[in-house]
Amino acid sequence: MTQHQPIRRIDRFADLPTLYAEITATPEFQAAFGEPLGLSIVEFGDEPGEHEMPEPLAAQAECGGVIAAIFDLFTGTRLEPLAAEIAWGFVNSFHFTAGKLERREQALADEVGDMARRQDPSEIFNREMEDKQLLCQSTTEQREAMECMRDYAAEMYRALSGRPWSPARGTKASSASTASQIAALDFLRARQLATRERHAPQGPIVVVSGPASWHDWAKIWERLDEIKRRVPHMTLVTTGQRKGVDQIAAAWAARKGNGVPLVAYGLFGGGRKAPFTRNRKLAELRPVEAILCEGSGLQANLYQVLREAGTPIHAFRVSDQAPAQQTPTRMPV
Structure with a gap:
């Protein structure tokens, strides 16, 4: 799991402005929100367009504030025993959405792979493949944003509940290759490496x-x-x-x-x-x-x-x- 900037213990919701004044957006939020793709496709069927991402520090602050607000609202009341359970669900919603995006990302990557192996030099085919690749990259961007928010919300959950959150459950071109096919193959190799690094245990x-x-x-x-x-x-x-x-x-x-x-x-x-x-x-x-x-x-x-x-x-x-x-x-x- 990505390690974020340490979070000190928060006793009251009133402490949040002070907490946020002490921090800047962590490298994880800067990476996930700070440099969005020049073009992206927000939903399947959309035309590529320039779409803004949430500002990194605002995304981090609001993400942590949601979890802190639940504990502050329930603390000292008869609902206090339920605070951790409700907050767990909020963190899990980020996790569930990230998992759904990852499955969509994998399906799109498989489609790009199938298209990259076909020998069709037509302009229509290449445009379709480029759009499919951009949709996959856009989905990767969305997934990384959800994972970043999940990890930070989970760290807030740990700080406030005292226990960790865990989920319920360059290419050489042949004479027949086009520039789009080369880019697609490079993209797939880079994606496979990133996936392996995310899921394979590293180190002893x-x-x-x-x-x-x-x-x-x-x-x-x-x-x-x-x-x-x-x-x-x-x-x-x-x-x-x-x-x-x-x-x-x-x-x-x-x-x-x-x-x-x-x-x-x-x-x-x-x-x-x-x-x-x-x-x-x-x-x-x-x-x-x-x-x-x-x-x-x-x-x-x-x-x-x-x-x-x-x-x-x-x-x-x-x-x-x-x-x-x-x-x-x-x-x-």
Whole structure:
């Protein structure tokens, strides 16, 4: 996940003007909103045109203000327990829209790829392909803007709720090639590289996994701090649960100053074998270290698979936890 400028704790909505006076638009907002395409196609069927993007700092301020306003409105009232749930939905709306745009972007890229492989030098065909490519680029721009706002809203959510947000779920031309086909192929290669960099774990992998019923976050954070000192460019991979050990690890990764990318490696497909297939694929990531907490037989299987792969494992038993009444329920931000 993209790491944004740290957000200090906001206690009241009245603090927001001061907060916004202290910041300038982060590099992520400058990149997503500050240099829009010269021409874009807002919706399918539109003619290319010059369309403005929201001003970067305004987009950032309003995005954070929506989340902060929910907490301020509910705090101190009987609705306070619902603030995090409502705010989660706002962040998830950015995530849902970004996912929808990504699927549309992929479909358009596939169409551009099919067209680039056809041998049709006609002007009508080339114009159609150029428009399709511009529509794909415009969709990429929209998707990146939604992802940027999602990530910042998620950071505001973390600062205000005390827990991290997570989702529910140049070419050599042949004699037959035209200039438009060359540009399309270059565009596709660049897009594939960007997609791979966004989704593939970068840097040494550290796996964290454990049961949903785990309260001693301090012990896991302490061990993660030790690992990060040895592996400063680590990527953290969890099994994607929104409670217990996985949530504790996600909160540590999101904590300001850590700057650790987080990959939630959830279950794919159905059936009884899916969890064990997931364990095997975690081992195939070749993690440099793992933190495993005692849980079900699935946890025991993951321990065995990683041990056979030669991964150094930090194992914690349930009995290793500090008593629940001695463990603060709120993790620091």
